[in-house]
Amino acid sequence: MYIKEMKQRQEAEEELSQQKKEKESLKQVILMLQNELDWYRYHSNENANALQEANQQKHLLEHHISEYNKVKRELDDAVKEARGMRMEKELTAPCAYGAMNSEFSLLELEQATQVFSSSLNIGRGGFGSVYKGFLRSTTVAIKILNTESLHAQSQFQQEVAILSRVRHPNLVTLIGACPEASALVYEFLPNGSLEDRLNCLDNTLPLTWQVRIRIIREVCSALIFLHKHKPHPVVHGDLKPGNILLDANLLSKVSDFGISHILLESSVTGSDAHFTSQPMGTPAYMDPEFFGTGELTPQSDTYSFGVTILRLLTGRAPLRLIRVVQGALDDDDLHSVLDHSAGEWPLGQAEQLARIGLQCSEISRQKRPDLQRNVWRVIDPMVKEAPAPLSQSFRSMFSESSRAVTTPSYFLCPISQVVMRDPQVAADGFTYEADALRRWLDSGHDTSPVTKKSLSNRDTIPNHALRSAIQEFLRQNKLQDLFAQG
CATH class of the missing domain: 1.10.510.10 (Transferase(Phosphotransferase) domain 1)
Structure with a gap:
């Protein structure tokens, strides 16, 4: 009996000892977790403070950038305004007129246009009127700006400023100006617009x-x-x-x-x-x-x-x-x-x-x-x-002489509708100007320009008879020189 009790007591003590160990171990775990929690709490506060400080720095930086951009815009605007004022001064300065060949008086313009005669008016619009004139031994075009227009003076200065400074074969030449009449004098271009x-x-x-x-x-x-x-x-x-x-x-x-x-x-x-x-x-x-x-x-x-x-x-x-x-x-x-x-x-x-x-x-x-x-x-x-077309004078001669001289239709190329220089018979049996037919074929066509049917080949034969007839026609009508020049 005693031995049995001792054994039970020993087992109870061992179990109690084990429970104490487990409790002590659990305390250690709790303590460790508490330390970790304290560490995280500490650093969390530290990070929050750092984040708050970073946000403050960000707002401060954004403010500085905004101020910088504002100052930059003001500086850019000031520079642009200064450049604009300098350019405006250059454009309206007397030297702008000096850059041209001449400055004309109103009296000269009146004499050149027979006091702006309607018979010499060659153009009219919202800007004003254009007259043909004869000024200082030269045929000119004189544009009188509409002084009632709100933009007349600025247009006058702008055109003088630009055309007195630029020269190019395909820009109209400004010969001079008359500031008192807001008038501009150009080279005369006889073929209009x-x-x-x-x-x-x-x-x-x-x-x-x-x-x-x-x-x-x-x-x-x-x-x-x-x-x-x-x-x-x-x-x-x-x-x-x-x-x-x-x-x-x-x-x-x-x-x-x-x-x-x-x-x-x-x-x-x-x-x-x-x-x-x-x-x-x-x-x-x-x-x-x-x-x-x-x-x-x-x-x-x-x-x-x-x-x-x-x-x-x-x-x-x-x-x-x-x-x-x-x-x-x-x-x-x-x-x-x-x-x-x-x-x-x-x-x-x-x-x-x-x-x-x-x-x-x-x-x-x-x-x-x-x-x-x-x-x-x-x-x-x-x-x-591109091949050069017949001269304008040659084509005009036929137009102006159409009542007196009737050009046979078979003298005209079916493609270009101008008198042929080098007539060639194509595979379709029709005669064409050699250059015109070559361009037709080279552009990808394989059909007849007249019948629109496929051509059997690209070969051509000179039409000597037609060429002789054309030359004789031109000779009889005294047009051979123009044809040669064309």
């Missing part, structure tokens, strides 16, 4: 497609020159066929710089731009983004140039013209919208020009091509490769 010629005003002959491509090249050259002008680029702001004039040889010259602008670098965009809240120009040719932003950039001229290209291609009015040409290209039917009074356009070149015109007239400025890098490299070779 491109707009008039596209409309065949006064029964003038249509411009050939070769001349139209050359005009596109010349206007492109003038715009590149203006946009790259140093120290400040120039944006025209109102490019359109009505502001492109033609000299006696149909050389084109961009005119009317009254609303043009010398560009300063924008502190907002970092690019050359002019901002205005008063849109001026011709809506159908104006940059759509300009209406929304009031920002005039070289890309604004690019848009106007694109619409002008499409007008030269089609002869159509500018309204909805972009949509019409795009639709024709999508339907592979560009031929149907081309101006065939210009002759038979080489379809390959016509399509290139149509796509360039559409790219230039993209709604988004970012999508418009760079004139020098992307457009000039296409148009310049195109002009050099």
Whole structure:
């Protein structure tokens, strides 16, 4: 019995000892956990303080950045204003007039125009009137600005400032000015505006497609020159066929710089731009983004140039013209919208020009091509490769003599509709001007220009009989010299 009790007591003590050990071990765990909790609490407070301090530093830094940007904007505005004032001073300074060849008196202009006779008036618009005059032994064009216009004086100063500083073969030449009459004196360009010629005003002959491509090249050259002008680029702001004039040889010259602008670098965009809240120009040719932003950039001229290209291609009015040409290209039917009074356009070149015109007239400025890098490299070779058309004087002679001299229709090339120099019989049995037929075939055609049926081959045979008949016809009508010059 005793032994049994001792054994039970021993077991109870062992169990109690084990429980004490477990309790002690549990205390150690609790103490360790408490220490860890205290550590986390301490560092949590430390991190919270650090986070609060970091937020304070962030707000302070943001405040400094805001103050810096404010001061920078004020400085940029001050610099821009100073540059603008300096430029305005340069533009209105007397030296601006001195840069021109002459300053004319009102009396001289009155004598040159027979006191602004209506018989010498060659143009009229919201800007004022243009007169043909004879001044200091030179035939000139005299533009009298409308003094009632709110912008007359600024337009006068702007045009003098720009044209007295820039010279280019495809920019109209400013000969002089008359400040007292707000009048500008230019070289006289006898063939009027491109707009008039596209409309065949006064029964003038249509411009050939070769001349139209050359005009596109010349206007492109003038715009590149203006946009790259140093120290400040120039944006025209109102490019359109009505502001492109033609000299006696149909050389084109961009005119009317009254609303043009010398560009300063924008502190907002970092690019050359002019901002205005008063849109001026011709809506159908104006940059759509300009209406929304009031920002005039070289890309604004690019848009106007694109619409002008499409007008030269089609002869159509500018309204909805972009949509019409795009639709024709999508339907592979560009031929149907081309101006065939210009002759038979080489379809390959016509399509290139149509796509360039559409790219230039993209709604988004970012999508418009760079004139020098992307457009000039296409148009310049195109002009050099195009054969020269018959001289304008030769074509005019036939027009003016049509009542007295009837040109046989079979003397005219079916493609170009001009008298043939080198008539060649093609596989379809019809006779064509050699160059015109070659361009037709080289542009991808394998059909007859007349019958539209497939040609059995590309071979041609000189039509000596027809060539002799044409030469005899020209000789009898005393036109052979003009033909040789053409």
